[in-house]
Amino acid sequence: AQKVTQAQTEISVVEKEDVTLDCVYETRDTTYYLFWYKQPPSGELVFLIRRNSFDEQNEISGRYSWNFQKSTSSFNFTITASQVVDSAVYFCALSEAGYGGATNKLIFGTGTLLAVQP
């Protein structure tokens, strides 16, 4: 069965600290997609990144970076030099590939609430 685990329920850091949000997933598929979304208090899910299972290259986008390791089924997210505006709930999600019978749904982790203190 597919599952996404975000073991960290809440993280509190002081501004300018680096913080890593953990994500571990389970799937039987060999082709799948992993996502990170940010949910600010307004409620909208903001897309951050999508990776497919064949691309293990780590990615950096400004202060954000992602570490994808198939060997440990992990897709961790690091924010460098955190800012107060980074405060939000962050969700990791999994989507299995395929159509014509595939579910095509996103399976979300339970989210990590990140609080960045000034």
Add this chain to the structure above:
Amino acid sequence: EAGVTQSPTHLIKTRGQQATLRCSPISGHTSVYWYQQALGLGLQFLLWYDEGEERNRGNFPPRFSGRQFPNYSSELNVNALELEDSALYLCASSFSPEARGYTFGSGTRLTVV
């Protein structure tokens, strides 16, 4: 480009009533997905529509239903409302079933009293 728009923003209903939530996908997107975010339950997949057809549904009772119109907009209907239906309902759209670029709207906050 307009994003995914949902209406209403907030909805208050009485137990036993029906609620109708609306979603307009990004122009050109044919797939629409509905998710429920209830307190303590996380984000749960509800329904997926593509080209006017229901393609898949999550583990929800039949009183959760919906449809997709020819212009790809979608409605989610919840009949016989129960208190535990109180949640944020999020709609997402994607360019095609194969595309994995899900764009979410801001949601409809449904409160059942």
